Amino acid sequence: MPIQTVELRNISKRFPGVLANDRVNLDVRAGEILALLGENGAGKSTLMKILYGMYHPTEGEIAVNGQVVQFKSPADALAQGIGMIHQHFQLVPGFTVAENVALGLKSSRGPLTDLNVVSQRVRELGAQYGLHVDPNALVWQLAVGQQQRVEILKALYRDASLLILDEPTAVLTPQEVQEFFGILRRLRAAGNALIFISHKLYEVKAISDRVVVLRDGRVVGGVATQATNQKELARMMVGREVITQWEKPAAQARETALQIDKLQALNDKQLPAVKEVSLQVRAGEILGIAGVSGNGQRELAEAVVGMRLIRGGSVRVNGKDVTHHSPAQMIQAGVAFIPEERMVMGIVREFSVAENAILITHTEPPLSRRALFDFRAVNTHVARLVREYDVRTPSLETPVKNLSGGNIQKLILARELSRSPRVLIAAQPTRGVDIGATEYIHKRLIEQRSAGTAVLLISEDLEEVRALSDRIAVMYEGEIVGIVPPTTSVEELGLMMAGAKKDS
Helix, strand or coil: CCCCEEEEEEEEEEECCEEEEEEEEEEEECCCEEEEEECCCCCHHHHHHHHCCCCCCCEEEEEECCEEECCCCHHHHHHCCEEEECCCCCCCCCCEHHHHHHCCCCCCECCECCHHHHHHHHHHHHHHHCCCCCCCCEHHHCCHHHHHHHHHHHHHHCCCCEEEEECCCCCCCHHHHHHHHHHHHHHHHCCCEEEEECCCHHHHHHHCCEEEEEECCEEEEEEEHHHCCHHHHHHHHHCCCCCCCCCCCCCCCCCEEEEEEEEEEECCCCCEEEEEEEEEEECCCEEEEECCCCCCHHHHHHHHCCCCCCCEEEEEECCEECCCCCHHHHHHCCEEEECCCHHHHHCCCCCEHHHHHCCCCCCCCCCEECCEECHHHHHHHHHHHHHHCCCCCCCCCCEHHHCCHHHHHHHHHHHHHCCCCCEEEEECCCCCCCHHHHHHHHHHHHHHHHCCCEEEEEECCHHHHHHHCCEEEEEECCEEEEEECCCCCHHHHHHHHCCCCCCC
């Protein structure tokens, strides 16, 4: 029976020392898109994992079409018509679309697969909802947007009529987002219920019918989307006014601080990832690099800071050739780096807040003297950074892995920016952090620009790139396809991100 209503009644979930959800009441109905908003740690993911059978509530109950149900696993949730589309796709790259859809299902032919039957049903669902994809195509050959369609087809094939969508637009171009929203509208029109989780408030406004906001594990508000705006939603999430648009004076023409000429680098599979990229970043300027994930941005950043072998071309900082410098030499040259993978490259998970804060400067006075730490100086220095950068931590000795993503990112900012760098490479600086931490990080990047730092900002968030950058370079398949002003429309940027060259 298709889902008409799903209710979460007084749901609480306790982990050791943490109350993740506190008496949450939530309902979603057939034929509507419900947006679920909240900062990191607000309890969104925990709540959705309870609804999908991945967690069991400590208290409360779930009702489907008025009947109380209990889910012991995601299979139980699917049996009731609830499917979840994860941000990171759950697909087997070497399998075809049909094989991925059929995976885990019983076949009417016993040990043999019913791929012809599956393929036919995939085509029918594709035609019904605009989810067109070749059932015989190998998943690894599909574009990201098409792989996402396969995930939705998997759920629909299993008769899911409530879909939970976790950050579904994170890896899509603007054009793909619009196509995806068309699919969601078709699903809604067909009577499906959808729960849409996103940090992007403009997307929430564009696609949802209702919005429910969580803060500190509790529902703090629910409103019809048409009756609110982005500023009000941000205030509900954070509990105060949030700045999303930044006023900044025009960049003054200054000397080139970072010059990249015909740079070449390989990816981890030893294939060309950066193909003769040339860029100049002036002191007191933010140059944004826009592009869909996987088009060479990560390799570019790592090559510039000395963490990836340069196969051709050159890098100069303040006129000095630093092409084959090590990361330590790049630090000495005045380059700071906020890495894309903060938990892998930005911190040492098991180290304390204090230890991570001095990873780069621990050998320098006054923190150390004659190879021995001055612990009083270290504590004074780290306490100042924690205070100035609003890093919320129980103590300086707390293992950094216990902090939220936003606080870890602020700690990395504090460590890197406290050195007054001449050049800052910021790769995905707000990925996975909530709107409050995003606001803070944006403020600090603007301050660095005002202080005369040359900032190379690499981000897949077009709104972020447009809001902060003085110029935008668009990267596609390892090449710069054009450099445009930040007033360039999202539509035009999206075309460039898909490979359209910009006439110079």
